[in-house]
Amino acid sequence: RRGRSLDCDPEFFDLLKSDYLRLAGPSFTSCYRRAVRAAEAKGLATLPQKTMQRRLNASVSRVTQVLCREGIEAVKRLFPTQRRDKSALHALEAVNADFHKFDVFVRWPSLPGQNDPGHIGRPQMVAFQDIFSGRILAWRVDQTPNSTAVLLAAGDMIEDWGIPGHVLLDNGREFAAKVVTGGAATRYRFKVREDDVPGLFTALGCEIHWATPYSGQSKPIERAFRDMCDSIAKDPRFDGAWTGNRPEAKPEDYGSRAVELEDFLRVLAEGIEEHNTRQGRRSEVAYGRSFVEVFDESYASAPIRKATAAQRRLWLLGAEGQRLNSRTGEIAFQNNRYWAEWMQDFAGERVVIRFDPADLWAGLHVYAQDGGYLGLAPVLERSGFFDLEEARITARARRAWLKAEKEAASAHRRYTAAELGRQLDLASPIEPPPPEAKVVRLVKPKTAAQAQSPAPAQPGSVTALPLR
Numbered sequence: 001r002r003g004r005s006l007d008c009d010p011e012f013f014d015l016l017k018s019d020y021l022r023l024a025g026p027s028f029t030s031c032y033r034r035a036v037r038a039a040e041a042k043g044l045a046t047l048p049q050k051t052m053q054r055r056l057n058a059s060v061s062r063v064t065q066v067l068c069r070e071g072i073e074a075v076k077r078l079f080p081t082q083r084r085d086k087s088a089l090h091a092l093e094a095v096n097a098d099f100h101k102f103d104v105f106v107r108w109p110s111l112p113g114q115n116d117p118g119h120i121g122r123p124q125m126v127a128f129q130d131i132f133s134g135r136i137l138a139w140r141v142d143q144t145p146n147s148t149a150v151l152l153a154a155g156d157m158i159e160d161w162g163i164p165g166h167v168l169l170d171n172g173r174e175f176a177a178k179v180v181t182g183g184a185a186t187r188y189r190f191k192v193r194e195d196d197v198p199g200l201f202t203a204l205g206c207e208i209h210w211a212t213p214y215s216g217q218s219k220p221i222e223r224a225f226r227d228m229c230d231s232i233a234k235d236p237r238f239d240g241a242w243t244g245n246r247p248e249a250k251p252e253d254y255g256s257r258a259v260e261l262e263d264f265l266r267v268l269a270e271g272i273e274e275h276n277t278r279q280g281r282r283s284e285v286a287y288g289r290s291f292v293e294v295f296d297e298s299y300a301s302a303p304i305r306k307a308t309a310a311q312r313r314l315w316l317l318g319a320e321g322q323r324l325n326s327r328t329g330e331i332a333f334q335n336n337r338y339w340a341e342w343m344q345d346f347a348g349e350r351v352v353i354r355f356d357p358a359d360l361w362a363g364l365h366v367y368a369q370d371g372g373y374l375g376l377a378p379v380l381e382r383s384g385f386f387d388l389e390e391a392r393i394t395a396r397a398r399r400a401w402l403k404a405e406k407e408a409a410s411a412h413r414r415y416t417a418a419e420l421g422r423q424l425d426l427a428s429p430i431e432p433p434p435p436e437a438k439v440v441r442l443v444k445p446k447t448a449a450q451a452q453s454p455a456p457a458q459p460g461s462v463t464a465l466p467l468r
Contacts, residue, residue: 008052009044012036016052017060021068028053087284089132091298092161096168096211097128097153097175099145100225103233105241107258108143119143120258122243125268126150128157129221131168133295134283135276136224137161141265147177154180154200159312162304167201168209168219181208198352200314203371204307224275232271237263310373313365319354331364331377338364338377341404346374353377 016035020028032049039046047055067075102123110118126149127139138157142149157164169175181199201208211218234242240257244250276291286294322331329343331353343366351374352367363378 007045008047009039011042012039012044012046013052013055015039017056020056021060021065023069023071025069028056085284086132090302091130091132091295092137092164092302092304094131094166094168095128095137095157095164096131096219096221097126097150098170098211098219098221098225099124099126099172099174100228101125103229103243103245104238104264105243105255105258106261106264108261123261123264124149126153126174127221127224127272128153129224130291130295131220132285132298133291134220134224134281134286135291135295136272139268139272141268145172145174147174147180150174150177150180151200155312158204158307161299162306163204164206165305166207166209168211170219171210198371203314204311227275228271231275232268235267235271237267313354319352321350322353323350324348330380331366333364334360336360337380339380340375340377342375343377 012035015038016031019026019031019034029049032052036046046052063075063078066078102125104122105120106123107117108119108121110116121143123141124143124145125139125141126145128137129135130137138153138160140149140153140156169181175181178199181201229245238259240253241259242251243254279290280288281290281294282288283294320333322333324331324343324347326348328339329345329347330337330339331343331351333353333355350369352369352371353364354367355364356362361379363376366374366377368374
């Protein structure tokens with residue numbers, strides 16, 4: 001028969017728990033020694049170390065111990081992860097995207113006219129992945145995460161495969177930029193204005209979803225990035241350029257080499273192709289096949305939306321909101337003036353302009369606020385102050401424009417003012433006959449005596465005037 005268990009002073013137990021349940025994670029042995037020393041100084045009753053350890057584990061749950069000693073993120077890992085079923089999806093119904101920083105030193109070529117050896121850094125890749133199949137659909141590489149790389153990668157995906165229905169994005173600023181997701185209902189970044197330009201995915205009618213911050217398991221593409229850390233970043237052609245995946249895990253040859261950008265892109269393209277075509281995938285839709293085979297099978301029968309020529313400009317060009325000149329309809333942008341005849345009909349209205357940032361002289365593509373394409377506005381070149389030839393060209397263009405407008409006005413004015421007057425005369429009512437009197441009063445003529453008799457005399461009156 002078990003004997004009655006010994007007891008200790010509650011204050012001693014509180015000292016032990018308070019010391020042990022700290023984020024520093026001290027060992028139980030060191031906490032017990034400190035608690036015993038403090039208890040002996042106060043004359044408190046203690047128990048052996050093994051007994052106190054069993055008592056602490058019995059009174060404090062494992063989850064509470066992990067929370068106090070390892071933090072909230074460690075507790076989250078104790079909860080069963082969500083497993084989402086993607087078998088009900090089809091190819092390109094939903095995609096996800098994120099940036100990945102490779103653990104490889106890459107040398108970018110120097111700019112023309114500069115003698116520097118070029119920038120050396122770890123490249124950033126943005127990639128779009130089909131959620132149903134796991135296939136990497138498009139990718140771009142840049143020095144830093146930015147919205148331009150996102151637009152170009154999204155453009156490659158839409159151009160090659162089509163427009164996705166759902167887009168799961170990281171909540172970084174490069175994805176929340178207005179040119180990418182401007183106008184989205186749940187986009188809580190940057191100041192929202194009434195004339196904000198609709199973003200690429202918003203204008204294409206995609207439903208945008210935002211991943212949970214600092215939660216890699218929310219984006220399936222993180223699993224692909226983990227594969228690339230081994231299969232691509234540690235490729236033998238990158239030997240000497242690998243940086244290590246943690247600051248404390250640097251290799252001995254750290255910084256001894258930098259791969260040329262052209263070589264890195266070539267190996268990266270090979271690695272992504274191998275990632276997509278690798279056999280033996282074990283997802284609930286792969287059954288041992290590759291991502292490419294799963295995607296192609298579903299893509300052949302899936303309802304896919306394709307982009308029109310006007311929609312292709314959404315990712316190839318920069319965008320900005322502008323107001324047309326209220327008098328001429330022209331646009332003043334980046335010290336240039338843009339105008340076309342059709343812009344007169346929209347003078348003073350707010351529009352969205354899309355342009356090639358590297359070629360502003362190619363003109364502006366002008367869109368209405370609702371996304372409808374209005375037309376191309378070519379640039380109006382500046383002429384020299386005394387350039388007579390440019391003055392003649394401008395005068396001829398103005399005369400041709402006025403002539404065309406006059407002809408258009410004449411086409412709408414079928415009748416002249418004189419013809420309109422004659423039409424009105426013909427439509428004027430006939431003058432009606434004068435009305436006849438229904439009651440007639442007899443007029444009696446005067447006699448001769450009545451006509452010659454003088455009028456009765458009226459008495460006169462005199463008014464006195466004051467003297468001055």
